[in-house]
Every structure is written in C-alpha cells, then in structure tokens.
Amino acid sequence: MQFKSHMQAALAEAEAAARRGEVPVGAVIVAPDGRVIARAGNRTRELNDPTAHAEILAIRAACAALGSERLAGHDLYVTLEPCPMCAAALANARIARLYYGAGDPKSGGVAQGPRIFAHPQCHHVPEVYDGIAAEPAEKLLKEFFAARR
Numbered sequence: 174m175q176f177k178s179h180m181q182a183a184l185a186e187a188e189a190a191a192r193r194g195e196v197p198v199g200a201v202i203v204a205p206d207g208r209v210i211a212r213a214g215n216r217t218r219e220l221n222d223p224t225a226h227a228e229i230l231a232i233r234a235a236c237a238a239l240g241s242e243r244l245a246g247h248d249l250y251v252t253l254e255p256c257p258m259c260a261a262a263l264a265n266a267r268i269a270r271l272y273y274g275a276g277d278p279k280s281g282g283v284a285q286g287p288r289i290f291a292h293p294q295c296h297h298v299p300e301v302y303d304g305i306a307a308e309p310a311e312k313l314l315k316e317f318f319a320a321r322r
C-alpha cells in the first residue's frame with residue numbers, strides 16, 4: 174500500500190479549532206486499512222476540560238468506535254508535538270505510528286522535555302515521524318496567539 178499522509182485532515186481540524194477559539198491543534202487516527210476512524214481538534218475551553226486535547230479526544234473516539242481500549246496497528250497524525258499527557262495516552266493506546274507537525278519547545282513531551290517514550294516505564298513506544306507539514310501547523314499557532322495579544 175502506498176503511503177498517504179493524513180496531515181491535511183489534521184490541519185483542517187486545527188483550523189476548525191481556531192475558529193472555535195481553541196488552541197489550533199488537530200489530530201486524526203487512521204486504521205490499519207487506511208481509513209480515518211477519528212478526527213478531533215482541541216476543545217479544552219468548550220468542554221471546560223484541561224484534558225480535552227486533540228489527541229485525547231481522537232483516541233477516545235477511535236476506541237469508542239472500535240469498542241476497544243487499544244488501538245494496535247493504528248496511526249495518529251497531529252499537527253503539534255504531543256504534550257506529556259498525550260504522549261502517555263498514545264503509549265497506553267498502543268498507537269503504532271505517530272506523525273506530528275511542529276515541534277513544541279514549550280509543552281512538548283516527545284522530542285523534548287520529559288521525552289515520554291524514552292522512559293523505561295513507557296511500555297509501548299510508537300514509531301515517531303516529526304516535521305510533517307510543520308510549517309502550516311506552526312503558522313496556524315503563531316497567527317492564533319498573535320491575534321490574542
């Protein structure tokens with residue numbers, strides 16, 4: 174099967190989040206057969222829920238759709254480097270591959286900060302591909318925060 178990036182769908186979720194006044198981060202989960210089975214953007218403000226990050230919402234939706242607590246063989250695309258909470262959730266969900274866009278020096282937990290997947294206590298380590306469509310993801314975030322100042 175040919176590799177198809179689903180980062181455009183994640184970027185569309187990030188744009189939709191920005192329009193709702195949420196930090197523009199979007200995520201999609203792709204099943205082993207290539208179908209997108211969940212998509213989400215940040216909803217922390219709307220839901221009054223600090224855990225309502227795009228990745229968490231996408232994982233919940235995918236697990237609910239599958240009737241399973243695990244997403245073995247599934248891929249997650251997210252526009253921004255996951256924070257430590259989301260990285261831990263990805264490991265718990267047994268996500269096979271993580272594709273992310275922009276690095277996050279402030280809150281990232283994969284390539285910097287706590288580097289969740291590098292800990293021996295992390296029982297599942299996905300393959301990680303970074304820098305996928307990093308530029309548009311970064312631009313969205315910069316515009317969002319510039320408009321708030």
Ligand SMILES: [Zn+2]
Nearest residue numbers: 226255256259
């Ligand atoms: Zn997060």
